[in-house]
Amino acid sequence: MKKLSDSDLKKLLRRGVSQIINEDELVRMLNSGRPLRLKQGFDPSFTDIHMGHVVGLRKLRQFQELGHKVILIVGDWTARIGDPSGRSATRPMLTAEQVKFNAQTYMDQFFRIVDKEKTEVRWQSGWFEKFGLEDVIRLTSKFTVAQFLAREDFAKRYAAGHPIAITELLYPLLQGYDSVVIEADVEFGGTDQVFNCMVGRELQEMVGQKPQQVFLMPLLVGTDGVQKMSKSLGNYIGVTDPPQEMYGKTMSINDEMIIPYLELLTDVPDEEIEHYSARMAEGKINPMDVKKRLARELVTDFWNRKSAEEAAEHFARTVQDKEVPEDIPELRVAAGTNAMLSSEITRAGLTKSRAEARRLIDQNAIEINGKAVKEDLEIGKVDDGSIIKVGKRRYLKVVREK
RNA sequence: GGAGAGGUGCCGGAGUGGACAAUCGGAGCAGACUGUAAAUCUGCCGCCUGAAGGCUACGAAGGUUCGAAUCCUUCCCUCUCCA
Numbered sequence A: 001m002k003k004l005s006d007s008d009l010k011k012l013l014r015r016g017v018s019q020i021i022n023e024d025e026l027v028r029m030l031n032s033g034r035p036l037r038l039k040q041g042f043d044p045s046f047t048d049i050h051m052g053h054v055v056g057l058r059k060l061r062q063f064q065e066l067g068h069k070v071i072l073i074v075g076d077w078t079a080r081i082g083d084p085s086g087r088s089a090t091r092p093m094l095t096a097e098q099v100k101f102n103a104q105t106y107m108d109q110f111f112r113i114v115d116k117e118k119t120e121v122r123w124q125s126g127w128f129e130k131f132g133l134e135d136v137i138r139l140t141s142k143f144t145v146a147q148f149l150a151r152e153d154f155a156k157r158y159a160a161g162h163p164i165a166i167t168e169l170l171y172p173l174l175q176g177y178d179s180v181v182i183e184a185d186v187e188f189g190g191t192d193q194v195f196n197c198m199v200g201r202e203l204q205e206m207v208g209q210k211p212q213q214v215f216l217m218p219l220l221v222g223t224d225g226v227q228k229m230s231k232s233l234g235n236y237i238g239v240t241d242p243p244q245e246m247y248g249k250t251m252s253i254n255d256e257m258i259i260p261y262l263e264l265l266t267d268v269p270d271e272e273i274e275h276y277s278a279r280m281a282e283g284k285i286n287p288m289d290v291k292k293r294l295a296r297e298l299v300t301d302f303w304n305r306k307s308a309e310e311a312a313e314h315f316a317r318t319v320q321d322k323e324v325p326e327d328i329p330e331l332r333v334a335a336g337t338n339a340m341l342s343s344e345i346t347r348a349g350l351t352k353s354r355a356e357a358r359r360l361i362d363q364n365a366i367e368i369n370g371k372a373v374k375e376d377l378e379i380g381k382v383d384d385g386s387i388i389k390v391g392k393r394r395y396l397k398v399v400r401e402k
Numbered sequence B: 001g002g003a004g005a006g007g008u009g010c011c012g013g014a015g016u017g018g019a020c021a022a023u024c025g026g027a028g029c030a031g032a033c034u035g036u037a038a039a040u041c042u043g044c045c046g047c048c049u050g051a052a053g054g055c056u057a058c059g060a061a062g063g064u065u066c067g068a069a070u071c072c073u074u075c076c077c078u079c080u081c082c083a
Helices: A006-015 A023-030 A052-066 A098-110 A131-138 A145-149 A152-159 A167-181 A191-206 A241-251 A255-265 A272-281 A287-302 A305-320 A341-347 A354-362
Strands: A018-021 A037-042 A069-073 A120-124 A187-191 A215-216 A328-331 A365-366 A387-390 A394-400
Touching: A006 A023, A006 A052, A018 A023, A018 A191, A037 A052, A037 A167, A052 A069, A052 A187, A052 A215, A052 A255, A069 A098, A069 A167, A131 A167, A145 A152, A145 A167, A152 A191, A152 A354, A167 A191, A167 A215, A187 A191, A191 A215, A241 A305, A255 A272, A255 A287, A272 A287, A287 A305, A328 A341, A341 A354, A341 A387, A354 A365
Parallel strands: A037 A069, A037 A187, A069 A120, A187 A215, A328 A394
Antiparallel strands: A018 A215, A365 A387, A387 A394
């Protein structure tokens, strides 16, 4: 075990951390020299890991680097219930096959960040498969409805007259029981997980285990700048997004989000971040440049330095200088055709319908070789090799067939 | 078992016989501007048609009507409360 310095501790317990229960105890445990069992659960009802999850996964890796062990729990049972955390609607239940497939996809991404060698994967079904009604009753009898209604999400929904499925009440119990089974020392989660993690603590205590410490991390705001990052809202940057896309999505975040992203998603040193923050506030540095730095960091982390540079270059060329990208799909035009431009670009998938294509023409959003198209025309009249630009970043190259 | 609320476009959510392809907000797209694919402003935002126009659409199926998202009937589904 590595001995912790003050700066190690600061990085570990301050940056990108929302709350620690109980911090003093956690510090004692970290200094005890014993490898800790870090619990991280996930719900395989979704498959894509995005930057919102990365905040926590990076933290896990930091702990691993200090010699601790991650216990990754595949929530194949809780996934069938659907966790209501943070949202006010229940999720659909999944079939066993879907869960299995999702879990694999998830893990492939998970281990891009977390060290696989220092991780133990456990499936909930390993213990819940054998659970009988008697066990369920024993587990549920330890809590009261009032305790559960204390959870903010439930309280709100109840007050608003929105439904709460009974199975949802089971969710925290199952998650908490996981902690008992794997004898977790620390559970990790977003701030929306407080309640569930606390149930784990209580259950552990009831069976005579030392209650786990709870490590809560802030929820990352999505690219829309308003709501938390989530796939269903479409405001996410996925860890498997190709370099150009990852770079581009990052460049589209609000200026206000640059600093939080740097703090939560990169290893850029605190001093540097503070410097950026101050300079931006004074207007002495262009936020765009800081954002580029952020985008570059992310692409480097998830791909590599070379891809990051290429993505940066691509961005500068196509977005800033509005240059035509290198690889443009071809639009094959049959000889003697009298098809219209609007229908051809629709066929090529650049627009959803001819109506949309026409609208874009009206909006001066379609260009051929840099000149705005004023009205729909026959594709046959367009020269071979012409570049058709639709909107900001959709292109086609005309290739006439003989 | 009883009482009640509701199912509308990608999402949220108005509309309760004609003026409804359907207010508004969000998302998305575009244009302008810019410091960026930020922010802001403006416009567009079912499909077909060059267009006049047509078609499809408000849980489903029928019906009333010159005309229905709106009224009636049946059915399906969701939720809340009381017991």
